Structures are given as structure tokens and as C-alpha cells.
Amino acid sequence: MHKNISIIGAGIAGCSLAHFLAKTGWKVRLIESQNAIAQGGSGNPAAAIYPKFMVNDKTYNEFMLKSFTFTSRWINDLGLNQKDYALNGAIEILEKDYADKLAVKLSKNFSTKKNCFTKVDEVLLKKYTIQPKNKGLFFHQGGWVHPKALCEHLIDHPHIEVITKQAIISIEHKNADWIVKSSDYVEYKSHHVAICNAEHVHQFKSTQHLHTDAFRGQVNWVNQSTLTVPSIVTCEEGYLIPPMHKKHVFGATYAMNDFDKNLRLSDTKKNIASIKNIHNDFYQSCLKEKSIRGRVAWRASTKDRKPYVGRIFDEKRFNQLRVRELAHAENLPWLDNLYVASGFGSRGFTFAPYCAFVLANFLNHTLSKEDKATLNYTNPERYRLKNMSLKKVASRIFEV
Ligand SMILES: Cc1cc2nc3c(=O)[nH]c(=O)nc-3n(C[C@H](O)[C@H](O)[C@H](O)COP(=O)(O)OP(=O)(O)OC[C@H]3O[C@@H](n4cnc5c(N)ncnc54)[C@H](O)[C@@H]3O)c2cc1C
Numbered sequence: 001m002h003k004n005i006s007i008i009g010a011g012i013a014g015c016s017l018a019h020f021l022a023k024t025g026w027k028v029r030l031i032e033s034q035n036a037i038a039q040g041g042s043g044n045p046a047a048a049i050y051p052k053f054m055v056n057d058k059t060y061n062e063f064m065l066k067s068f069t070f071t072s073r074w075i076n077d078l079g080l081n082q083k084d085y086a087l088n089g090a091i092e093i094l095e096k097d098y099a100d101k102l103a104v105k106l107s108k109n110f111s112t113k114k115n116c117f118t119k120v121d122e123v124l125l126k127k128y129t130i131q132p133k134n135k136g137l138f139f140h141q142g143g144w145v146h147p148k149a150l151c152e153h154l155i156d157h158p159h160i161e162v163i164t165k166q167a168i169i170s171i172e173h174k175n176a177d178w179i180v181k182s183s184d185y186v187e188y189k190s191h192h193v194a195i196c197n198a199e200h201v202h203q204f205k206s207t208q209h210l211h212t213d214a215f216r217g218q219v220n221w222v223n224q225s226t227l228t229v230p231s232i233v234t235c236e237e238g239y240l241i242p243p244m245h246k247k248h249v250f251g252a253t254y255a256m257n258d259f260d261k262n263l264r265l266s267d268t269k270k271n272i273a274s275i276k277n278i279h280n281d282f283y284q285s286c287l288k289e290k291s292i293r294g295r296v297a298w299r300a301s302t303k304d305r306k307p308y309v310g311r312i313f314d315e316k317r318f319n320q321l322r323v324r325e326l327a328h329a330e331n332l333p334w335l336d337n338l339y340v341a342s343g344f345g346s347r348g349f350t351f352a353p354y355c356a357f358v359l360a361n362f363l364n365h366t367l368s369k370e371d372k373a374t375l376n377y378t379n380p381e382r383y384r385l386k387n388m389s390l391k392k393v394a395s396r397i398f399e400v
Helices: 012-023 058-076 096-109 123-127 147-154 198-203 264-272 280-288 315-320 345-363 369-377 382-386
Strands: 004-008 025-029 047-049 090-093 116-121 136-137 143-145 160-164 168-174 177-182 187-190 192-195 213-223 231-234 249-250 292-302 308-313 334-342
Touching: 004 177, 004 187, 004 231, 004 280, 012 147, 012 160, 012 334, 012 345, 025 123, 025 187, 047 231, 047 345, 058 315, 058 369, 096 116, 096 136, 116 315, 123 249, 143 147, 143 231, 177 192, 198 292, 198 315, 198 334, 213 264, 213 345, 249 264, 264 280, 264 292, 308 315, 308 345, 334 345, 345 369
Parallel strands: 004 025, 004 192, 025 160, 090 231, 192 334
Antiparallel strands: 047 143, 090 136, 116 136, 168 177, 177 187, 213 249, 213 292, 308 334
16 A cells, blocks of 8 residues: 555644544645645634534434544543643533423433533533523533644654645646646645645535535634633634633634635624623623734535545546446445545534544545444535435445
């Protein structure tokens, strides 16, 4: 097996994949268009880690729980600097009826996974100095991480070469190798390639059909104050991260296909408003604050909220096959050694490390049954197959 790979994009997806592969003996070239790693969505000052469950989507919830359980444990065991993460819990404030319904559903579906959450009560709210009378769920393993510190930690390995300021513009297959070419006409050859470039995933010929919407988001922060604020991540419409790196981070706004790179006062106001119900004193202090900083980035979201993780089809062979041939998983025309890990939406720091772990297992031929179920779920070709009424095979590319 040729264990060498070029990974395009050095956010949490690319860095996690680089990490898992380097640890299993691969030589990794991580190529980033910006002048440093973690400059896209993964460049925010903090990322909240907690599961966002749905009342009526059991399979999504299973994927969410697998990702959350894996990632929170993994971050705890990585040996990150204490100041760069805390997984001491996260509260999601919800409408009472919704919280009750969700709690019942989750307990029913995940009866074996105890200790994942408890319902929020007054004692808990008081303990964490969150506005009383709120309802919701408390996720025991939730928390936050400093994205850049995490990414830097992940790529600190002698088998990972990081190349910055090289925007990849094409990927071609030549004599059993892949050649990726940058806008500076530099060519990189490797046996395998992984595309981890978030909302730009459709930029290459072979991935142009992978649709994502770019959701602009603005986060804000103020210098740490003497106020006693919640010591755990608290989320409602927005989130408030406990004091970290001498600041209070809160956010974030959400606007589809809005490409304005500038900070907006209207968004800062929205972010301030979103913490009113979490902590009124902090909200009041933000209203008076003169120096509020912020950052804008984009989330790459798919229509069904599931990321694209796995392989893609060889266009030519795909067009030659008949529908009834494509209905059999063994006939699907996969491109060899080209992979995608993109479209992580607003949950990249929960999903991407887990998905990168599964993808690395695929490359290492060590897929477990659970990994196969995950790749069935995240199949990047699901839309092309579903459009041909081949929904069944789209979610059964691996036998489990
Ligand atoms: C405001 C905001 C708040 C958020 N809050 C949270 C949160 O609290 N918790 C959470 O889990 N998630 C959060 N998210 C989502 C999270 O940030 C993303 O899901 C995650 O960062 C996606 O990681 P990624 O590696 O896929 O993409 P990115 O981090 O965007 O990385 C992609 C990289 O690819 C590079 N690239 C693109 N094209 C090329 C090319 N052609 N050649 C070379 N390099 C290329 C880019 O420069 C970029 O560095 C938030 C997002 C935003 C915008």
C-alpha cells in the first residue's frame, strides 16, 4: 500500500485527517491556501462542543451521538494545554415542551448511553449562574476548545508536511498517481488525495456536483470582566463560552450565501441580544462596552445537514452505467484514492474529528461495522443516487 496523501485544506477536517493518518504511518502533505492553518471556519477564537439533537431524526441523532462521544473523549485524551479546552459540560436552553419531548426521545433511543445528558433544573442553573427559570438539557461531556490550538496540536508530527499559501486549482489522475496543481503552477504528486476545503468543495471538476451553502457567521468577544458568568458553555439562539484566553466569546449569527467579509454592527447587536436570556448582567455590560471585537467566517452546509465524507464517482464510468447496474453497491464506479471530508455545517468541531477518524480507518482498511454505518450515512454521492431513485443503495454502499 502506498501510504502517502495530499490533503487540501488545513481546517479541523484536514488537520484531524492528517493526524490520524500520520499516526498510522502515512506521509501527509497538508496544503492550505492561506498563510497559516485554521483560517476558515476553524479560525474562530472558540468552538462550542455539544450535540444538537432533533426530535424526529433518529439516524441523525445516532450520528450526532457517535461524533460527540468520540470527539469529547478524544479531545480530553489529546494532551492539549489546559488553557485551550474545557469539557466540563454544556447547557442547551430549550422551550420546556421541546426539552421534555427531546429528553423522552433520547432516553428511549439511547437507553444504553446513560450519563450523556440530564434535564436542566433550578439547582443546575444556580450552580452555573445562568438565568433562573430556563429549561433545557445539560450535556455532561460538552464544553469548548480553542480551534487553532487544537489544529496546531494535531499537525505536530514528523510525518506531516504543511504547505501554506498554495491554493489548489486542479486535481488530475496520471499514471496511478494524483497530481494536484496550485494557482502558482506548483504540482504535488501523491497516491491519495483528500479534499477538506469546506464550502469550496465543488471547485474541482470531480466534485462540482457536491452542493453546499455557505452560511456567514459572525462571533464577538470582549475582554474578560470581573463579572461572575457561567462557567460552562451555554447555548440558546446564540452561545456564551466561559472565560478563556482572557476573553468572553459569544455568538454567532447565521446568514445564507452572504459573502460580506466585514464585521457588522447589526450582527454584533444580534449576538449581544442572544445572550440576554442566558446572563442578564453580562448582557447589560456588553450593551455598555465600547470595545467589542469580532470575526467573520463561513460554514459549509449540505441540504440534509449531513457532511460529505467518503469517496466520489468516476464521472465517465458513472455516465456509462445503466440505472439498474448502479442499483448494486458492488457496481458503483468509485474513483480510487480520492476522498472528501467537507460540509460540516455548524458542528465541525463535533463531527469532523470523528469523521476523519472513520475516513482514516477506511484508508487503513480497518473499518468497523460502526464506521461502515457512518460512511453509508455520509456518502458524498447520496444526492446523485437519490435523484435516480436509488435511495436504497445510496445508504448501503457498505454492508453492515
Ligand atoms: C461564526 C461561526 C461559529 C461557529 N461556531 C462553531 C462552534 O461553536 N462549534 C462547532 O463545532 N462549529 C462551529 N462552527 C462551524 C465550524 O467552524 C466548521 O464546521 C469547521 O470549522 C469546518 O471545518 P473545515 O476544516 O471543514 O473547514 P475550514 O475550517 O473552513 O477549513 C477549510 C480550509 O480549506 C482551505 N482551502 C479552501 N480551498 C482551498 C484550496 N483550493 N487549496 C488549499 N486550501 C484551501 C481554507 O483556506 C480553509 O483553511 C462555526 C462556524 C462559524 C462560521
